[in-house]
Amino acid sequence: MGMLTDFTKGIWKENPVLVLLLGTCPTLALTNSAVNGFGMGVATTFVLAGSNLVISLIAGIVPKKIRIPVYIVVIATFVTVIDMLMKAYAPQSLYQALGIFIPLIVVNCIVLGRAEAFASKNGPVRSILDGLGMGLGFTLALTMLGVIREFLTSGSVFEVKVITAWSTDFLLPSAAPGAFIIVGCILAAKNYCNRRKAIREGRLYVPPAGMDCHHCRICFTSKEGEE
Numbered sequence: 001m002g003m004l005t006d007f008t009k010g011i012w013k014e015n016p017v018l019v020l021l022l023g024t025c026p027t028l029a030l031t032n033s034a035v036n037g038f039g040m041g042v043a044t045t046f047v048l049a050g051s052n053l054v055i056s057l058i059a060g061i062v063p064k065k066i067r068i069p070v071y072i073v074v075i076a077t078f079v080t081v082i083d084m085l086m087k088a089y090a091p092q093s094l095y096q097a098l099g100i101f102i103p104l105i106v107v108n109c110i111v112l113g114r115a116e117a118f119a120s121k122n123g124p125v126r127s128i129l130d131g132l133g134m135g136l137g138f139t140l141a142l143t144m145l146g147v148i149r150e151f152l153t154s155g156s157v158f159e160v161k162v163i164t165a166w167s168t169d170f171l172l173p174s175a176a177p178g179a180f181i182i183v184g185c186i187l188a189a190k191n192y193c194n195r196r197k198a199i200r201e202g203r204l205y206v207p208p209a210g211m212d213c214h215h216c217r218i219c220f221t222s223k224e225g226e227e
Contacts (some may be wrong), residue, residue, distance in 0.1 A: 006126050010134035014112045017141035017183075018190055019194045023107040025136050027142060029178040037146030038139060039094045040101060045135025047105050050078040052131035059120040071115045079105045110134060142144045150179065150180055167215040 016022045023044070031037040054074050062070050074178040083102045086095050095102075105111060114134055119127040147157055154171035155166030198205035 001110070003078060003126060003129055006028055006134040007129040010130070010137035011140065012137070013148055014134075015137040015141055016110045016134055016144075017138060017188060020110075021181050022113065023138060026108070026178055027145065027183070030098065030101055031142050031149055031179065032153070032174045033140075034143055034146035035094060035099075035148045037142035037144075039086075039090065040098055041135065041139025041142045043086060043098070043102060044105055044108065044110065044138055045132065046082045047078045047108075048114060048131035048135040048138075049128050050081075050131075051075045051111060051115055052127040054078075054125035055115045055119040056122060056124045067120065068116070071112060071120075074104045075111050079103060084169040092209065110138060145179070145182060145186070149179065152178075152182075 012018075014020060017024075017027050026044075030040045048199060051071070051074050055071055058070070058074075059067075063074065079102065080104075084201050086098070086102065096130075114130060118130045122130070151157055151162065154164035154169045155161060173182065195205045
């Protein structure tokens, strides 16, 4: 049961994009189409699973003072591998669209965060499952956002025209401001569903730590400015 939880938690309960709000840069920049979102998610999943495995194996022999540089070297190795694989076998249009964001997986908070928080403290099997689960959750979130943005922009999904009469692109969803708006709507819908579920179960809904009003300083800043 524990291993199943390690895999499934990243899909919904601890989804990197919809709950932890990590990997925001590629989420907003690359999800203007479903294909780009799916491609970035698969590449990140490969790096997550591979780096988690290696880091779980070497964590016991790496001195604590240099563990972060060592983890980054491991992550960078898998990023180089996936970059070369995609350059050789992925469609050229996809590889060019992802561009610099493939090398930037090295500094993706999701990858380094799972290495430090989970892989370095658990065995190889659990670490791989954690990496695959987090990667799957990341891929699903990016693909879903890509589908929504692509459809609202041109009436197509995965580059297939769903509404053939749609001849003029709606540019807002394909731009960064549109991505922010859509992500905000998705997060609002998710929080609404969580709140309704808590009410049906007769319990109080508690937002994830660090994401509720009790951890926000904007109101205090405004009051201090008025004074």
